[in-house]
Amino acid sequence: MPVYLLVAYIIFCVTPLGLAFSIAARRRKVEREIAALTKK
Amino acid sequence: MGQKRLVDRALVGASGVAFLVALGMVFFYAPREATMGEVQRIFYFHVASAWVGFFGFFVTFVGGIGYLATNHRRWDILAFSSAEVGLVYISMTLVTGMLWAKPVWGTYWTWEPRLTISAVQWLLYVAYVMLRGSVLSPEREARFAAVYGIAAFVTVPLSWFAIRWWRTIHPVIVSGEGMALTPKMIHTLLVSVAAFTLVYATLLRQRIALEHARDRLAALRLQDEAAAS
Numbered sequence: 197m198p199v200y201l202l203v204a205y206i207i208f209c210v211t212p213l214g215l216a217f218s219i220a221a222r223r224r225k226v227e228r229e230i231a232a233l234t235k236k
Numbered sequence: 237m238g239q240k241r242l243v244d245r246a247l248v249g250a251s252g253v254a255f256l257v258a259l260g261m262v263f264f265y266a267p268r269e270a271t272m273g274e275v276q277r278i279f280y281f282h283v284a285s286a287w288v289g290f291f292g293f294f295v296t297f298v299g300g301i302g303y304l305a306t307n308h309r310r311w312d313i314l315a316f317s318s319a320e321v322g323l324v325y326i327s328m329t330l331v332t333g334m335l336w337a338k339p340v341w342g343t344y345w346t347w348e349p350r351l352t353i354s355a356v357q358w359l360l361y362v363a364y365v366m367l368r369g370s371v372l373s374p375e376r377e378a379r380f381a382a383v384y385g386i387a388a389f390v391t392v393p394l395s396w397f398a399i400r401w402w403r404t405i406h407p408v409i410v411s412g413e414g415m416a417l418t419p420k421m422i423h424t425l426l427v428s429v430a431a432f433t434l435v436y437a438t439l440l441r442q443r444i445a446l447e448h449a450r451d452r453l454a455a456l457r458l459q460d461e462a463a464a465s
């Protein structure tokens with residue numbers, strides 16, 4: 197399999213997953229801050 | 237389980253399955269293209285990714301109009317969230333297009349009309365996303381971003397028509413004479429586009445939820461500051 201094809205499909209698979217994890221991580225951080233403020 | 241969470245899980249599941257089906261079709265269903273060989277298979281997800289990027293920017297355009305018409309934060313959140321997801325997809329389109337171009341054109345990049353417009357479009361939306369973290373007041377920022385998002389959308393039809401209006405080396409897949417593809421290639425492309433659209437919807441929903449959470453946090457901080465003073 198050509199290396200260009202392999203690299204392209206790694207990018208296609210990893211990038212949306214990366215964005216999903218990034219959004220989830222940012223949301224978790226915000227939710228933690230909300231929880232801390234609510235407790236206060 | 238709440239209805240929202242159920243919808244989220246269903247969307248994640250559906251988009252994951254659709255993505256795997258599309259991936260399987262790209263490698264095991266679509267035929268090997270005679271001229272370009274295996275590297276042509278980049279085309280299926282490359283086009284699907286470009287479609288999602290363009291659609292994401294269209295949603296930003298609609299969100300901008302909605303915000304200017306109603307002044308409602310909901311539209312601003314939609315526009316901003318969609319621009320971020322769309323930008324990631326357009327970035328992916330650019331990089332994978334370069335990976336296809338190297339073995340086919342002999343170069344990663346050339347300043348022909350379609351590629352030049354794509355580069356300008358990418359820079360415009362990078363600036364849009366950066367603008368959202370600016371020091372302007374939230375209302376001014378949202379209003380400015382709405383106008384910017386509407387104006388930047390001009391790059392989408394320009395990019396679409398660039399390969400039809402001007403002399404360019406970028407392939408034209410959909411023309412007035414139909415698609416220059418075999419039926420199996422068309423099936424694979426359509427499934428890829430559907431899968432990417434589902435993934436976009438999932439990511440957009442999550443991104444919107446993040447923005448709502450940020451709004452809740454900002455409101456709580458204001459309450460906290462008011463209580464402290």
